[in-house]
Amino acid sequence: MGTDTSVKNELNTGTDPGVKKPGKRVLKAVLIALAAVAVLALSLWLLQRLLVPKYISSSEEGLLVKEYYSYAGGNDVLFVGDCEVYSNFSTVKMWTEYGITSAMRGSPQQLIWHSYYMIEDTLRYETPKVVVYNVLSMKYGEPQKEAYNRLALDGMEWSPVKRQAIRASMMSDESMLSYVFPILRYHSRWSELKAEDVKYMFKTKQLSHNGYVMRVDVKPVPSRLPVAKPLKDDEIKFADVCWEYLDKMRTLCESKGIKLVLIKAPTVEPHWYDEWEAQIVEYADKYGLDYVNFLKEDVLTATGLDYSTDTFDAGQHMNLSGAEKLAVWFGAYLRDNAGLEDHRGDNDLAAKWQSKIDYYEEMKAAQYRQLEEKGTVDSYWGD
Amino acid sequence: MSFVSFGFIAFLAALIVLYYIVPKRVQWMLLLAGSVFFYAFAGWKAMIFIAVTALSTWLAGLLIGRRAAARDAYLKEHGGELDRDAKKAYKARVKKQTYLIMALCLALNLGILAVIKYTDFGISILNGIFRLNLGYFRFALPMGISFYIFQSMGYIIDVYRGKYAPEKNPARFALFVSFFPQLLQGPISRFDELGKTLYGPHAFDWNNISKGAWRVLWGYFKKVIVADRLITVVTGLAGGPEKYKGVYVVALVFFYAIELYADFTGGIDITIGVAQMLGIEVAENFDRPFFSLNITEYWRRWHITMGTWFRDYIFYPLSVSPRMLKISKWSRDKLGQAIGKRVPVYLSTIIVWFVTGLWHGAAWNFIVWGLLNCLVIIVSQELAPLYQRFHKRFKFSNTKGYNVFQMFRTFWLMGFIRVLDVYRDVPVTFRQVGTVFTHWNWGRLFDGSLLKLGLGWQDFVVVLLACGVMLAVSIMQNKGQVRDRLIRRPAAIRAALFVLIVLLIMVFGAYGIGYDAGQFIYVQF
Known part of the structure; x- marks a missing residue:
């Protein structure tokens, strides 16, 4: 009888200890679902950190675009372009010689729209007095390889500018989502993971010196260069899209009071054709822009560049010696033509740059050491 | 819109949310709008064909239904006045009329299918027999045409047979023809079966959502991890018959069997799972076929x-x-x-x-x-x-x-017959199968030759493990649905397993750049 009463009471009040209230059940389900979503998100984030390329032992230039954010601010000169920029001008030398603060935003085969959006992105952090654009990429009217897009865009910090840059750059088989969630692009790297992928999951190495990538070894330009192939008809004129972005670059710089300087680096490969030169000269004349072609005999002589000692890959890129010579000449040019000030008297800035100089010297020494020991530079860090 | 795309997942998520928010009486209209949206991704021109099929079949069904209703009404009213022969003659006349309507409907739709799908094949036969040089039309095949036309044909035949009354509302019928989860590769549903749940109303049911989601996830597992990974090997082996003989043909038979199974059943799992999340029951299309004894x-x-x-x-x-x-x-x-x-x-x-x-x-x-x-x-x-x-x-x-x-x-046995799908023509297929007995190169299985077909050893390990999981699940299905048993497990275990499978698919799936992710094989049919 007593048991019957308790059962009745439980039925009346719904307090059966073995049966959870619906509200509690729903709450539990919601909490578990939220926990599952959180675990999924965390796991995906960790996997993404593991799977994205670290650019430590190969394609090291993949580090460049992201590195900019560590030296953003207070730069008078901004270089934009491809390897003809980041391999060829020593930013540290410009400082030590003239007290010019400079930074680079370059990546392998960086196309003009990449460069344009790099400038826009840079303007979110600083407004340089001069933008230097290397014109080689005017020859590419279309993206050449998805990998180059990733090298240029993955490292950019998220902003509307990055979104626009991705939209402008994507090849037909790419998707915006794979930039938002890089695991969608790099998930297949699971089969090629190395120890460095774990080691550098949450840290990285500094490759550049305000964007400049150092190499100290020497590989002279051969005495006989291969004859340049004649241009095909559709290669003579630069593509409309390139002109559009050059116009955008020019008007953007004008609107911000920035001096735009066009350059052509003194690399012998790939060949810079007269037909291309004429178009750039015409454009520079039309809009009153400075244009410096380092391949011109008089400029080349003035820089003191020696192709037998100043290049590390037979004339495609300068080595440290070549990059310093170009920095010395071009620094003077910018000082005289863009009215750049010498900041070496600014103690704060000088202290900041001293640490850059120290790292520069450290890397130089490490590369020379490796060169002496192995006869070659395998690693930018000399390890 | 491919099932294997983030666009589809976003579309599905939005549709499901809307589906359970809107008033229940308009749920089926939302599904129709969603199906039209889904189909429009394949191009608006293809929509003309499915619209013609839906409209003509609906109209024919309606006419047959009206004629049958008129017959019944007439017989009810005048049945007593007619003798047996007169009744029989009257019924035969009506039957002839309804048969004619059905035949016209079938002719129209089969005609569309024949023209679009088989014209070039007919031309190639004529060119071969009469040594002609007639040009080909190369019509683009509208998405799912073989499936929705057969489904519609089944409907009109059933209506003609008096199995069920025709659907009066053209929009409701259009949903039956175009229900998006089954547009790509079936199954070929029957109106009286699918119609029971297609038009709702459906209240939100967590059990349906959960079970459907598990089924979808399982489909993606099979499709993205196994089927799409094996595409490279299958197309490579089938595309180079001069190079790949003997044991390579055996390998092709095996890999294509696995690829097709994972692809087709994976797609059907997604179809059934998606429908279940919407509260709709779609017919099963597979029952562990590799366990068949004959x-x-x-x-x-x-x-x-x-x-x-x-x-x-x-x-x-x-x-x-x-x-x-x-x-x-x-x-x-x-x-x-x-x-x-x-x-x-x-x-x-x-x-x-x-x-x-x-x-x-x-x-x-x-x-x-x-x-x-x-x-x-x-x-x-x-x-x-x-x-x-x-x-x-x-x-x-x-x-x-x-x-x-x-x-x-x-x-x-099925595998060797099935390779006819992948070789370029019949003589090549027979020649290739013949090399299994004439070309003794079994050592190729063990000397790393298989690793030169586009997949690394790691990929083969993934396929092997995934096949092991598929086999284990199939064996477990002897005791009923695995999902039913899963649902009885504690929620935390279920959640952990779900997360694990999502992660496996995300990491080991063959999708994105670097993989030639395939459309579902049966879409082409």
Whole structure:
């Protein structure tokens, strides 16, 4: 009888200890679902950190675009372009010689729209007095390889500018989502993971010196260069899209009071054709822009560049010696033509740059050491 | 819009949320709008074809229904005034009229299918026979055309047979024809079955959502991890018959069997799972076909809705058609009872398999594939008494080990017939299969040659492990649905397993740049 009463009471009040209230059940389900979503998100984030390329032992230039954010601010000169920029001008030398603060935003085969959006992105952090654009990429009217897009865009910090840059750059088989969630692009790297992928999951190495990538070894330009192939008809004129972005670059710089300087680096490969030169000269004349072609005999002589000692890959890129010579000449040019000030008297800035100089010297020494020991530079860090 | 795209997942998520928010009476309208949106991704021109099929079939069904209703009303009112012969004559007249409506509808839709899918095949035959040089039209095949036309044909035949009343609302009928989860690769649904749940109303049911999501996830596992990974190997092996002979053909048979199974069943899992999340029940299309002991059983367990469609709408009507009855009588008279009774059955079987082959594709490969299936089935039936004696005589034939042997035998037999799908033509296929016996290069299996086909050893390990999981799940299904057992596990374990499978798919899936992710194979049919 007593048991019957308790059962009745439980039925009346719904307090059966073995049966959870619906509200509690729903709450539990919601909490578990939220926990599952959180675990999924965390796991995906960790996997993404593991799977994205670290650019430590190969394609090291993949580090460049992201590195900019560590030296953003207070730069008078901004270089934009491809390897003809980041391999060829020593930013540290410009400082030590003239007290010019400079930074680079370059990546392998960086196309003009990449460069344009790099400038826009840079303007979110600083407004340089001069933008230097290397014109080689005017020859590419279309993206050449998805990998180059990733090298240029993955490292950019998220902003509307990055979104626009991705939209402008994507090849037909790419998707915006794979930039938002890089695991969608790099998930297949699971089969090629190395120890460095774990080691550098949450840290990285500094490759550049305000964007400049150092190499100290020497590989002279051969005495006989291969004859340049004649241009095909559709290669003579630069593509409309390139002109559009050059116009955008020019008007953007004008609107911000920035001096735009066009350059052509003194690399012998790939060949810079007269037909291309004429178009750039015409454009520079039309809009009153400075244009410096380092391949011109008089400029080349003035820089003191020696192709037998100043290049590390037979004339495609300068080595440290070549990059310093170009920095010395071009620094003077910018000082005289863009009215750049010498900041070496600014103690704060000088202290900041001293640490850059120290790292520069450290890397130089490490590369020379490796060169002496192995006869070659395998690693930018000399390890 | 491919099932294997983030666009589809976003579309599905948005649709499900909306579906359970809108008033229940408009849920089916939302599904129709979603289906139109889904189909529009394949191009608006393709929508014309599906619209014509939906409209013509709906109209024909309505006319047949009205005619039948008028007949019933007339007989009710005037039945007493008519004698038996007059009634019979009246019914026959109406039947003739409804038959004509059905025939016109079938002719129109089969005509569309024939023109779009088979014109170039016909031209190639004419060019071959008469040494002509007629040009090809190369029509783009509208998405899912073979599926939705067959589904519509089933509907109009059922309405004609009086199996159910026609759908009066054209929009509701349009949803039956265009229901997006099954547009890509079926199953071929029946109106009386799908219609029970298609139009709702459906209240939000966590059980449905959960079970549906598990099924979808399982589909993605099979499709993205296994099927799409094996595409590279299959297309490589099939595309280079001069290079890949002997054991490579055996490898192709094996890998294509796995790829097709993972692709097709994966797609169907996604279809059924998506429908379940919407509270809709779609017919099962597979019942673990690789566990079949013989080819007849295999075809009862593989692409079930297609098999039953051909059985109900071609085989049975053909077997009892007046012409076939005449042939039956003739053959019994001339060939004796034993052989004579087989003639109409086998003739119907041959026709059905010929059409089945043709349905799969406009090429001799598919026709020969269909006829080879037919041949094996007929031979099996003829040898059935022999098998029975064998089983009686040898006790081991009832053991599990012997069953495994039978499954193995059926797998490879079906596999060798199935490679007709992937080689460029029939002679090449037969030549290639012949090299299995003439080209002894079995060492290639172990000397790393398979690793030169586009997949690394790691990929093969992933395929192997995933196949192990698929096999384990199939075995577990002996005791009922795995999802039902999963649902009984604690929520935390379920959640952890779900997260794990999502992560496995995200990391080990063959998608994105670097993979030539394939559209579902059956979409092309």
